[in-house]
Amino acid sequence: MATHTLRAKRRNSALRTAAFLSPWIIGFSVFFAYPLVSTVYFSFMKYDGFGVPEFRGLDNWTYVFQDYPMFWPALRNTFWLVLVMVACRVVFGLGVGLLITKIKTGAGVFRTLFYLPYLAPPVAATLAFVFLLNPGTGPVNTVLEDLGLPAPGWFTDADWSKPALTMLAVWGVGDLMVIFMASLLDVPKEQYEAAELDGASPWQRFRFVTLPNISPIVLFAVVTGVIQTMQYYTQPLVAGKVASGIIGGSGQAFEPGYPEKSTLTLPQLVYNLGFQRFDYGAACVVALVLFALSMAFTALLMRRRGGLISAGER
Incomplete structure (x- = not known):
């Protein structure tokens, strides 16, 4: 019984902590994590903003480092x-x-x-x-x-x-x-x-x-x-x-x-x-x-x- 009560207190404490951290977690996920993951994803794709992304492997990286003169x-x-x-x-x-x-x-x-x-x-x-x-x-x-x-x-x-x-x-x-x-x-x-x-x-x-x-x-x-x-x-x-x-x-x-x-x-x-x-x-x-x-x-x-x-x- 004591063990169950201790677990419940820890769970409630974790939920309260997550509730207080939720504004930061949401902001971090929406404005940093998601854009960063999307940038990594599109760096391997051929995409013009309109069509369907097409996988290109390392072609974009090769183009930027070797063929893009600027x-x-x-x-x-x-x-x-x-x-x-x-x-x-x-x-x-x-x-x-x-x-x-x-x-x-x-x-x-x-x-x-x-x-x-x-x-x-x-x-x-x-x-x-x-x-x-x-x-x-x-x-x-x-x-x-x-x-x-x-x-x-x-x-x-x-x-x-x-x-x-x-x-x-x-x-x-x-x-x-x-x-x-x-x-x-x-x-x-x-x-x-x-x-x-x-x-x-x-x-x-x-x-x-x-x-x-x-x-x-x-x-x-x-x-x-x-x-x-x-x-x-x-x-x-x-x-x-x-x-x-x-x-x-x-x-x-x-x-x-x-x-x-x-x-x-x-x-x-x-x-x-x-x-x-x-x-x-x-x-x-x-x-x-x-x-x-x-x-x-x-x-x-x-x-x-x-x-x-x-x-x-x-």
Whole structure:
């Protein structure tokens, strides 16, 4: 009798737990598990979104990795943006956060000025940057020429298009600035006072006091930055489209990546294959590669999460 009662209590406890977890379980199943399984399924199928899926084995994978000329440039560009753009945003956001926490007068004004660009819609911000960096009539190149400095082609030059996108991303770094400011203000002042009494220089105080205390926030900024950059779609597409002169209208065909595939990213390939070429199988292959790379980058960063603290201790 006691055993039966114990089993009933365990069963009721399990049912209550499942009931409380049901919103998460339903959300996870509908918005993650089912799409992921469907993507894997369609990656082995020939499917245009209208007919009946036809099994193709590894043909879609072979096509993407060997025969699709846009895949490897997009992969290289995505890696470049992950390494350079994320690093620049984190460093610049931390630097601005440090600067504003040190300002005694007018900190609110500077905080607002640096945060406002983050609120600009991505399309509008990209259009503004394409105008400012126009190699022929843009004010930036006009000033550079007046100063006798080289005037790059920016979004019309394959060598300068990704640095221009990085400048755009750094311009809207207000989100990281706010996060870093909150973490910097939370560092115990007693540790700074002790470091000053020991004769630590400003760089030593930053390395041995500030950095170890905010290392979890730095990790958060890097991980979220990597995930966002792996999904980078709107800005490079709009910049390439406007710089190429194709801004809309019916009957206009546009292959993403202008100029010379330098602004091409993996998310653009998913759209190009799935919704322009109606090759859902190949699009699912690229989506899975993007998912695998995001997971690999995140796992690597999480394994190295103690690196900043270790560096500070050394």
